[in-house]
Amino acid sequence: MAWSLSRWLMFTRAFQLQGALTSAGLNGFLTAWVSVKRLGLTQSMCVLELLICILLLYTVLALILQNTGRRTQKKGWLVTFVSLDILFCAADI
Incomplete structure (x- = not known):
């Protein structure tokens, strides 16, 4: 059985969460050390x-909001989260 778009988004959001946790932990350690x-x-x-x-909080919030109820199947929510992902990635770069 093929995965739906919402399952793929949840899967990629989990990688985003792992990356945000890793970078927050390592940068926090470096800041404390300095x-x-x-x-x-x-x-x-x-x-x-x-x-x-901020990226970590957004990722957790998006993961919770996007994957609760039937929000993942509504086009408006998907467009909003993809737009915010692009905005946060641009701000971080």
Whole structure:
């Protein structure tokens, strides 16, 4: 039996969640290390951590909202989440 579009989106969203968790954890560790060792915490490091945390929250929110009920089969929700994915990826780049 073939997977529907919503199953593929959930599968790719799980990879997005794993990537966001990994980058948030590693960057958080690096930021804490630099802060504890007093190596000169810069504003760009804090902004990067903030962007990663926003992406992580968006991914969790999208995963919950998109895959509860019958929202995954409505075109409006899919267009909204794909548009926001593109926007967040552009902001992170």
